[in-house]
Amino acid sequence: MTGMKYPPLNAFKEPMLSWYKERPEQYELDRVRMEEIMPIKKKDSEKYKEYYSLINAWSDSWATSEPITEPPELSDFKIGSNNKIGDPRPFKSPAHASKLIKKVAHHFGATMVGITTIEPDWHYDYKLRGSKEKGTYKIPKHWKFVIAFGIPHQWEQVNSNPNLATSFDAYARATIAARRLETFIKSLGYPARRHSPNDGYDMIGVPYLVKAGLGEQGRNGIVITPEAGANFRTAFITTSLEMEIDQPIDFGVEKFCESCQICAELCPSGSISKADNNHETKTRGYRHWEINATSCFNYWMQSQGGLGCRLCLVACPYSRKANWVHTMARKADSADPTGIVAKGLTSMQKGLFDAPEAHEYLPPPDGEYANFRQPPEWLDVKNYLDVEALSPSKKI
Amino acid sequence: MITNLVIFAFLIGLLSGGVVVGAIAWAKSLGLNMNWWKWLLSGLWYCLFLFFLAAGFTFIGEGEAAAGWKVIGFSGVVVIVLGVGLWRVLRGK
Numbered sequence: 211m212t213g214m215k216y217p218p219l220n221a222f223k224e225p226m227l228s229w230y231k232e233r234p235e236q237y238e239l240d241r242v243r244m245e246e247i248m249p250i251k252k253k254d255s256e257k258y259k260e261y262y263s264l265i266n267a268w269s270d271s272w273a274t275s276e277p278i279t280e281p282p283e284l285s286d287f288k289i290g291s292n293n294k295i296g297d298p299r300p301f302k303s304p305a306h307a308s309k310l311i312k313k314v315a316h317h318f319g320a321t322m323v324g325i326t327t328i329e330p331d332w333h334y335d336y337k338l339r340g341s342k343e344k345g346t347y348k349i350p351k352h353w354k355f356v357i358a359f360g361i362p363h364q365w366e367q368v369n370s371n372p373n374l375a376t377s378f379d380a381y382a383r384a385t386i387a388a389r390r391l392e393t394f395i396k397s398l399g400y401p402a403r404r405h406s407p408n409d410g411y412d413m414i415g416v417p418y419l420v421k422a423g424l425g426e427q428g429r430n431g432i433v434i435t436p437e438a439g440a441n442f443r444t445a446f447i448t449t450s451l452e453m454e455i456d457q458p459i460d461f462g463v464e465k466f467c468e469s470c471q472i473c474a475e476l477c478p479s480g481s482i483s484k485a486d487n488n489h490e491t492k493t494r495g496y497r498h499w500e501i502n503a504t505s506c507f508n509y510w511m512q513s514q515g516g517l518g519c520r521l522c523l524v525a526c527p528y529s530r531k532a533n534w535v536h537t538m539a540r541k542a543d544s545a546d547p548t549g550i551v552a553k554g555l556t557s558m559q560k561g562l563f564d565a566p567e568a569h570e571y572l573p574p575p576d577g578e579y580a581n582f583r584q585p586p587e588w589l590d591v592k593n594y595l596d597v598e599a600l601s602p603s604k605k606i
Numbered sequence: 607m608i609t610n611l612v613i614f615a616f617l618i619g620l621l622s623g624g625v626v627v628g629a630i631a632w633a634k635s636l637g638l639n640m641n642w643w644k645w646l647l648s649g650l651w652y653c654l655f656l657f658f659l660a661a662g663f664t665f666i667g668e669g670e671a672a673a674g675w676k677v678i679g680f681s682g683v684v685v686i687v688l689g690v691g692l693w694r695v696l697r698g699k
Contacts, residue, residue, distance in 0.1 A: 369669070535664050562665075562673040583669065 214248070216241040263299050267397035268314070271390040278409060281341035282350040282448075286401035289393060298399035301452075308453035311357060314394055318387040320359035320445075322437055324422030324456040328353050328448065331494045332414045339410050352401045353448040355455070358415070358422040360435060360442035361387065363520075365531060366586035368441060371524050372478075372509075372571055373603075374585040376516035380443035381407035388445035395449050406445035415444045417496060423456035426463035430473040430482055430522035431501040434463045436540070439529030440522070461544040462552070463528065464488070467499070469549055470556040473522035476582075478571040479509035482522060512572065514579055514602070521571065524582050527559045578603040625652075638696050651692050655685045 219230055219237055230237040255262075274290050287295050301307040308325050315323045330349050337344045363380040388406035395402040405411040416433055419425060425435035434440045436459070467488075474482040481502040483491075491500040510518045523529060530536040543551045566580035573579060579602040591599040629648070633640045640648075658681030665674035 366669070531668050533664050533668060535661050562676055563670060564672055 214244050216244040260299070263398065264310075267394045270397040271314075271318070271394040274393045275389045278340045278403070281338055281343075282353070282401075282403055282412075285340050286350070286352060286396075286403045286448075289396045295396045295401065296399045298451075303454075304452045305454040307451055308455075311391070311395070311451070311453060315357065315359055315387065315391050318390040318394075319361060319383050320387045320391070321362055322360040322424050322435055322442065324358050324419070324424045325453045326356050326358065326418060326422040326455050328356060329417065329421065331496070332417045333412060334414070338412050350448075352450040353403070354450050355448070355453050356413075356418050356422065357391065357447040357449070357453075358418050358424060358444065359384070359387065359391075359446070360419070360424055360433075360438065360444050362438045362442045365441075367589060368520060369524050369583040370581045370585035370589065371521050371583075372516075372519035373514040373579045373581050374516065374589055375520060375524075375581075377407075377443060377518060377520060378516075384443045384445040385409060388447060391447050395447065395451055398451070400449055400451040402447050402449040402451070404445065404447055407443060411446070413446060413448070415446065416498075418446060419444060420458055423459045426458075426460065427488075427498055428463055428473070428526060428528070429467040429471070429488075429499045430526060431499055432523060434467075434526060434528045436461050436544075437532065440526045441524065441529040462546070465549060466528075466543055466552045469552050470527065470559075472525050472527065472556065472559060476521055476525045476565065476568055477506075478519070478521065478568050478577070479505040480568070481506040481509070509572075514573075519571075521582060525565065527555060574602065633696075639698065640696070644696055647692055647695065651685070651688055654688070658682075658685060 219227070222230060259266075270289060276288075276291050278285050280288075289295055301310070311325070312323045328349060333349060335346055338347055338350075341347070361380050361383045363375075363377065367375050367379070369375070385404075385406040385408035388404035388409070392402045392404040403412070405413055405415075416427055416431070419433040420427055425433040428434040428440060430440060432440050433444075435442065468486060471484055474480075474484045479502070483500040485491075485500070488497055488499045491498055506519075513519050527536075528540060539555050543555055546552070565582055570577045570580040581603070587593055591597065638644075658677060662674045662678035662681065665671070665677060668674075
């Protein structure tokens with residue numbers, strides 16, 4: 211079998227010509243590759259393509275990452291900027307599909323993964339990424355399932371909120387996992403679109419996380435999971451790939467939040483509701499704890515270092531490190547229908563784990579840019595840089 | 607494969623065995639008239655002591671040193687008070 215004819219030596223121009231003349235064995239190797247190896251590879255790739263479906267999808271996943279510049283009807287059906295996705299590889303069953311997707315998502319770095327179906331109420335009613343049209347739109351027909359996943363922040367840095375911490379570590383990891391997973395699904399022949407921190411979302415994440423069984427919505431407005439509490443960031447994939455879906459979970463967080471107000475008491479901008487329950491506030495018919503997003507964001511703009519504030523995330527008792535003490539406490543709370551354990555744990559949390567008061571996190575003169583905890587050693591300027599570093603706070 | 611965890615578990619096993627053997631020998635040398643419920647009470651007290659100690663040092667390991675020392679300090683008083691009570695029960699006074 212012969213493939214593409216490799217150009218004769220005298221067809222090359224300088225400096226390639228001299229390079230080949232000095233190394234005739236290299237010319238021969240290149241010629242053999244193009245004329246003999248590649249045709250066999252092409253033929254065998256076609257012959258064995260099904261056998262290598264998954265490893266090729268896995269490989270493509272790590273190799274590609276294109277920005278979203280077209281509407282879902284176009285971009286969701288392409289790998290890279292031009293290659294149309296192939297025919298869908300049939301799965302043995304939806305259960306096999308969800309099992310594989312979850313495994314692969316874990317390998318891409320997604321710590322917690324759940325799968326659910328599309329809910330039109332939970333999409334922004336304005337514009338889809340890549341689309342030039344603005345205004346009300348219909349959910350693309352191929353968006354049938356949602357893969358929701360969460361990735362925790364690095365533990366030590368997130369604890370030194372709000373002024374010596376960031377979300378970008380988990381943002382980046384979630385984005386990378388979403389890009390990889392999107393390509394993996396497309397490589398198996400199914401349209402897919404990622405919704406991630408660095409690429410943007412066409413959806414609201416919290417209700418999908420709840421519906422996909424990752425956790426429950428907490429007083430702080432974000433989802434609290436059994437594994438990492440509220441300490442995580444999310445990304446999603448919308449796709450037509452039929453998978454077995456997960457069910458919402460109830461491990462007692464809603465009840466816990468009714469008695470615990472630690473996040474609301476600690477919030478520097480007072481943006482978190484101190485209401486007895488979340489029965490009153492509804493958006494599009496779905497009840498939730500009320501958050502004043504604007505005053506929250508205004509405090510974001512006041513904080514130093516790393517941009518933003520995640521105090522309500524780190525102060526949540528469910529976000530505490532998953533060692534045996536906290537795991538036991540969380541399980542005891544989940545198993546107690548009376549709420550007595552929740553009250554006891556909240557009191558212990560307040561009594562044992564001291565933290566600056568809400569106003570102390572503010573800029574001077576009301577506060578002193580305090581942090582929830584000391585920064586890790588590797589984020590402490592005086593340990594590594596030879597600079598005059600003026601600390602605004604006695605707490606750090 | 608012998609990992610650090612295996613070595614740790616082995617040493618803890620040796621230590622726990624030593625505690626049991628030592629407790630029996632100690633009870634005999636002190637002339638304590640031990641029976642099943644006295645051993646049960648002693649075991650519970652020992653578990654409580656270990657629980658609070660482990661909880662305190664877990665907090666310290668987590669970076670919550672203040673919480674850890676609070677747990678050790680508070681539980682230390684509780685464990686000592688209960689220990690004195692247990693001692694009186696064991697001595698039959």
